[in-house]
Amino acid sequence: MSRAVLSLGSNLGDRLDYLRLAVRGLSDVLLAASPVYETAPWGVTDQPDFLNAVVLVESAELxxxxxLHRARHLEREAERRREQRWGPRTLDVDVVTVDEVRSRDPELLLPHPGTPSRATVLIPWLALEPDATLPGHGPVSELLAALPETETAGVRRRPDLALRG
Ligand SMILES: Nc1ncnc2c1ncn2[C@@H]1O[C@H](COP(=O)(O)OP(=O)(O)OP(=O)(O)O)[C@@H](O)[C@H]1O
Ligand SMILES: Nc1nc2c(c(=O)[nH]1)N=C(CO)CN2
Known part of the structure; x- marks a missing residue:
């Protein structure tokens, strides 16, 4: 049995449709899905805004x-093309954590090393699990409080958009 936190992102095409495709593809393992957030791009800033969300999933088999394979499968279903690092994409599914697993394999770094600095992951995760902790880093609420306002200001909740329904 394992429990994972996955982050979802899209900034190409029908962004909400791509996030919903991911959630539908995870329906057999889905515990909870966060609200949807419209977020200013980080990394490569000259690209469209993203929609971001986080889901909690659990499985006896995985x-x-x-x-990681489930995540890559969903990206392929969204016809994701790997081009520019941090560039625009129809669907990005990252494995944020799996229980307390630590991994240094470059194909699967756990917890995902971007997490402590990404308001686009921490804010949706916290909305879903106010007591969440990132293994090796501490409470998600503290990680978020430590980020500069410039990082958090670009993350806006979209109550008009829902992952399910
Ligand atoms: N925890 C993880 N979740 C998803 N991919 C990972 C993880 N750790 C390492 N990887 C590897 O990262 C590689 C690049 O993934 P991807 O193209 O999604 O990166 P990116 O989304 O552009 O950047 P970032 O990983 O910083 O968000 C993949 O080959 C994948 O195997
Ligand atoms: N706001 C935002 N910016 C990004 C994102 C993302 O999910 N949200 N993902 C990226 C590549 O992983 C690059 N930049």
């Missing part, structure tokens, strides 16, 4: 590699 280990951390199983979750």
């Amino acid at each position: 280990d951390e590699w199983g979750w």
Whole structure:
């Protein structure tokens, strides 16, 4: 049995449709889905805004590699093309954590190393799990409080958009 936190992002095409495709594809393992957020792009800033969300998933069969394969499968279903690093994409599914697993394999780094600095992951995660902790880093609420306002200001909740329904 393993429990994972996955982050979802899209900034090409029908962004909400791509996030919903991911959630539908995870329906057999889905525990909870966060609200949807419209977020200013980080990394490569000259690209469209993203929609971001986080989901909690659980499975009796999947280990951390199983979750990575599920994530890659969903990206392929969204016809994601790997071009520019941090560039525009129809669907990005990252494995944020799997239980307390730590991994230094470059194909599967756990917890995902971008997490402590990404308001686009921390804010949706916290909305879903106010007591969440990032293994090796501490409470998600503290990580978020430590980010500069410039990082958090670009993350706006979109109550008019829902992942399900
Ligand atoms: N925890 C993880 N979740 C998803 N991919 C990971 C993880 N750790 C390492 N990877 C590897 O990262 C590689 C690049 O993934 P991807 O193209 O989604 O990166 P990116 O989304 O552009 O950047 P970032 O990973 O910083 O968000 C993949 O080959 C994948 O195997
Ligand atoms: N706001 C935002 N910016 C990004 C995102 C993302 O999910 N949200 N993902 C990226 C590549 O992983 C690059 N930049």
